[in-house]
Amino acid sequence: MPTAIVTQSNGQVVHVRLVPSETTEDTVVDVALMAASGEATSEVTTPPNPIAAETKELAWAAGSFLVLFVLMKFFLFPRLKKSMNDRYSAIRANTEGADKVKADAQADVAEYEKALAAARAEAATRIDAARQTVDNERTAQLAQVNARIATARAEADQKNAAAREAAQGDISQAVATVAARVAELAIGRAPDAAVVSAAVASAMEGQRS
Numbered sequence: 192m193p194t195a196i197v198t199q200s201n202g203q204v205v206h207v208r209l210v211p212s213e214t215t216e217d218t219v220v221d222v223a224l225m226a227a228s229g230e231a232t233s234e235v236t237t238p239p240n241p242i243a244a245e246t247k248e249l250a251w252a253a254g255s256f257l258v259l260f261v262l263m264k265f266f267l268f269p270r271l272k273k274s275m276n277d278r279y280s281a282i283r284a285n286t287e288g289a290d291k292v293k294a295d296a297q298a299d300v301a302e303y304e305k306a307l308a309a310a311r312a313e314a315a316t317r318i319d320a321a322r323q324t325v326d327n328e329r330t331a332q333l334a335q336v337n338a339r340i341a342t343a344r345a346e347a348d349q350k351n352a353a354a355r356e357a358a359q360g361d362i363s364q365a366v367a368t369v370a371a372r373v374a375e376l377a378i379g380r381a382p383d384a385a386v387v388s389a390a391v392a393s394a395m396e397g398q399r400s
Contacts, residue, residue: 366394 367388 370390
């Protein structure tokens with residue numbers, strides 16, 4: 192290791208020289224002469240390298256690393272792995288539970304749609320049956336009303352025919368009376384009533400045709 196020779200004068204450094212550790216006789220003489228001339232010298236060794244690690248530092252580092260390795264391998268890492276496995280298991284259970292709930296919901300929706308379709312079909316069947324019943328009842332009521340109307344019309348026609356026959360009879364009798372009176376005035380004697388009635392009836396039949 193080289194040695195630094197520092198020359199001081201009146202407390203101030205005036206010269207610094209590096210010499211090998213194996214000092215020669217010339218170097219010692221030179222140092223002695225400088226000391227004799229009143230210049231102080233002091234030997235300063237090179238400071239330790241801050242980058243280079245010492246043996247105890249390496250031992251402490253190796254021991255710390257070994258302790259950390261042991262802690263990680265036998266305590267920290269197993270706990271971390273167990274925690275991660277538990278979390279993974281919980282997440283997987285939640286996912287499977289969500290899938291099950293989703294499947295159950297889909298099954299419920301399918302069942303509801305099936306029940307809704309059945310209810311709609313049943314409602315349509317009932318509506319058709321009710322419509323058919325209403326149509327049948329309406330047809331029956333219309334038939335009854337038409338029958339009543341036909342009966343009433345027939346009765347009215349019969350009454351009209353009877354009234355017409357009665358009116359025609361009255362008219363025929365009145366016409367016969369008038370015709371007999373006219374004939375009596377024309378010929379001076381009363382004509383035969385049967386002949387007058389036949390003539391009036393024949394005239395009225397000719398008007399009808």
